[in-house]
Amino acid sequence: MSILVFNRQKDLKLPAKAVKALVGAVLSHEKAECGEISIYFVSEKMISQMHDDFFQDPSPTDCISFPLESDPLSGEVFVCPQTAILYAKQKNLDPHQETALYVVHGLLHLLGYDDLTPNERRTMRKKEKSCMRELNRLNISLRPS
Numbered sequence: 001m002s003i004l005v006f007n008r009q010k011d012l013k014l015p016a017k018a019v020k021a022l023v024g025a026v027l028s029h030e031k032a033e034c035g036e037i038s039i040y041f042v043s044e045k046m047i048s049q050m051h052d053d054f055f056q057d058p059s060p061t062d063c064i065s066f067p068l069e070s071d072p073l074s075g076e077v078f079v080c081p082q083t084a085i086l087y088a089k090q091k092n093l094d095p096h097q098e099t100a101l102y103v104v105h106g107l108l109h110l111l112g113y114d115d116l117t118p119n120e121r122r123t124m125r126k127k128e129k130s131c132m133r134e135l136n137r138l139n140i141s142l143r144p145s
Contacts, residue, residue: 003019022103023107030107063103063105104132
């Protein structure tokens, strides 16, 4: 398994080593066999452009996932830390924790989970909570040390 991390934003400091540990832990928790997973942290402008290009919605979003192959699973997850910062500020949450949740959410999309219907959303939320509990248990955080 190969995990690549690309930081194309300056809003939130995110250590690549911590991101790789998070991705590895989530994939292990989900018992997923993976090829190459790329995580991109992008600006609000870039995620808005991608959202418009691929989903005809120019608003900023938290993450966008692109599965590239199914066997072994390979794909790309684009995450916008600025979205996490704004949401975290409104809800009095930690922006690093919120960003970690967006990475988890994107990985779950790569693994085939969706959130378009109420039932799918419930399943996705349960999986997110399970993964976040596992990350807490393993003491994996995106906060710089």
